[in-house]
Amino acid sequence: MRTTRLSRRTLALAGAALLTTVLTACGSGTDHDMPGMNHDGASPSASASAGHAMPGMDHGAPVADGAGAPADNRSGYRFDAAAATLPAGQPTDYRFSITGPDGKPVTAFAVEQTKQMHFYAIRSDLTGFQHLHPTMAPDGTWTAPLAALTSGSWRTYASFTPDTGDGKGTALVLSRTVDVDGRADAAPLPAAATTTQVDGYTVTLQGAPMATMAHPVTVTVTKDGKPVTDLQPYLDTYAHLTAFHEGDMAFAHLHPASAAAGGRGGPELAFHAEFPQAGNWRLFLQFQTAGQLHTAALTLKVG
Known part of the structure; x- marks a missing residue:
C-alpha cells in the first residue's frame, strides 16, 4: 500500500x-x-x-532508521562532536564525526540529493536555520562552516546514509545540542x-x-x-x-x-x-x- x-x-x-x-x-x-x-x-x-x-x-530505497525525539546515536552509529559551546556573532567551523558500530569513524557515505552529508543547525526557538554540506577529511572528520550564530541553545543534525558496514543503505538522522555563548532571549514561534x-x-x-x-x-x-x-x-x-x-x-x-x-x-x-x-x-x-x-x-x- x-x-x-x-x-x-x-x-x-x-x-x-x-x-x-x-x-x-x-x-x-x-x-x-x-x-x-x-x-x-x-x-x-x-x-x-x-x-x-x-x-x-x-x-x-533502503528504509531509514529511527523515530521519536532527536538523538545522538542510533543503530550503533553515533554523532560525535568535541565542541559543547560555540562563540556568538562570528562564523565558526563546527567539526564532528560519525562513529560506526565498530567504534571507528565512518568514511564511506552514499550520495543523497547530490551530497554525502546534509547538516542542519537551528536554534531551540526554531529560528536561525542553516542547511550546510560539510566537507570530510580522510580520517572521517567533517567540517561545517557555520555562519554567525545568535546566543542560546542550538541543535545540530547530521543526515546521512552509510555506504559500508552493518548499516549500509540505512538512512539516519542524528542530532546533538550545542550552546552558543551569551544571553539568550527566545523568540515566540x-x-x-x-x-x-x-x-x-x-x-x-x-x-x-x-x-x-x-x-x-x-x-x-x-x-x-x-x-x-x-x-x-x-x-x-x-x-x-x-x-x-x-x-x-x-x-x-x-x-x-x-x-x-x-x-x-x-x-x-x-x-x-x-x-x-x-x-x-x-x-x-x-x-x-x-x-x-x-x-x-x-x-x-x-x-
Missing part, C-alpha cells in the same frame, strides 16, 4: 516526511530514538515530472500561516496534513503577483523542504521524489507529505533563482 511505504521512509527520518512528486514531493544528545513540471516557463502540473524519480526515493515572503517572492502553501497520514501539499511561488517559472535546480530538485517540530525539535526532511528535468521549474511544487506527529512544525523551503538561494519559513499546524 502506498501510504505504508511512505510511512516506513518518513518515520525513519526522525519524523521526516517523505514527499513523492506530485510531491512525493531535506555537548549532548539523548539516548532516545530519533523521531531533520513543465520547464518551459508554463505552469507545471503534478504529472509533468512524475516520470523522473529521485535517486534513493523509489520503493526499492510565528503563528501558523499559509503564506510568507522572502526576497520579494511570495510562497503560498495549500493543504491540511494530518499526523501519520499521507496528504498532498502544494507550494506556489510568485513574485509581484505573477507566477515564478524560472526556479533553478537545487540539490537536483526545484525546492528543498525541511521541518522541525515545536518543543521536541523532531526533524522532518521533505523533498520531491523527482529530480529537476531542466533549467526552469515552478510555479507549483507538489508534495505528498506525511508528518509523524501533530502540533506546530516550522517549515523551511529553499529554492534558487538567478544563482541566488532563497529560504522561506512558515509555521504549519498539523492536526
Whole structure:
C-alpha cells in the first residue's frame, strides 16, 4: 500500500516526511530514538515530472532508521562532536564525526540529493536555520562552516546514509545540542500561516496534513503577483523542504521524489507529505533563482 511505504521512509527520518512528486514531493544528545513540471516557463502540473524519480526515493530505497525525539546515536552509529559551546556573532567551523558500530569513524557515505552529508543547525526557538554540506577529511572528520550564530541553545543534525558496514543503505538522522555563548532571549514561534515572503517572492502553501497520514501539499511561488517559472535546480530538485517540530525539535526532511528535468521549474511544487506527529512544525523551503538561494519559513499546524 502506498501510504505504508511512505510511512516506513518518513518515520525513519526522525519524523521526516517523505514527499513523492506530485510531491512525493531535506555537548549532548539523548539516548532516545530519533523521531531533520513543465520547464518551459508554463505552469507545471503534478504529472509533468512524475516520470523522473529521485535517486534513493523509489520503493526499492533502503528504509531509514529511527523515530521519536532527536538523538545522538542510533543503530550503533553515533554523532560525535568535541565542541559543547560555540562563540556568538562570528562564523565558526563546527567539526564532528560519525562513529560506526565498530567504534571507528565512518568514511564511506552514499550520495543523497547530490551530497554525502546534509547538516542542519537551528536554534531551540526554531529560528536561525542553516542547511550546510560539510566537507570530510580522510580520517572521517567533517567540517561545517557555520555562519554567525545568535546566543542560546542550538541543535545540530547530521543526515546521512552509510555506504559500508552493518548499516549500509540505512538512512539516519542524528542530532546533538550545542550552546552558543551569551544571553539568550527566545523568540515566540510565528503563528501558523499559509503564506510568507522572502526576497520579494511570495510562497503560498495549500493543504491540511494530518499526523501519520499521507496528504498532498502544494507550494506556489510568485513574485509581484505573477507566477515564478524560472526556479533553478537545487540539490537536483526545484525546492528543498525541511521541518522541525515545536518543543521536541523532531526533524522532518521533505523533498520531491523527482529530480529537476531542466533549467526552469515552478510555479507549483507538489508534495505528498506525511508528518509523524501533530502540533506546530516550522517549515523551511529553499529554492534558487538567478544563482541566488532563497529560504522561506512558515509555521504549519498539523492536526
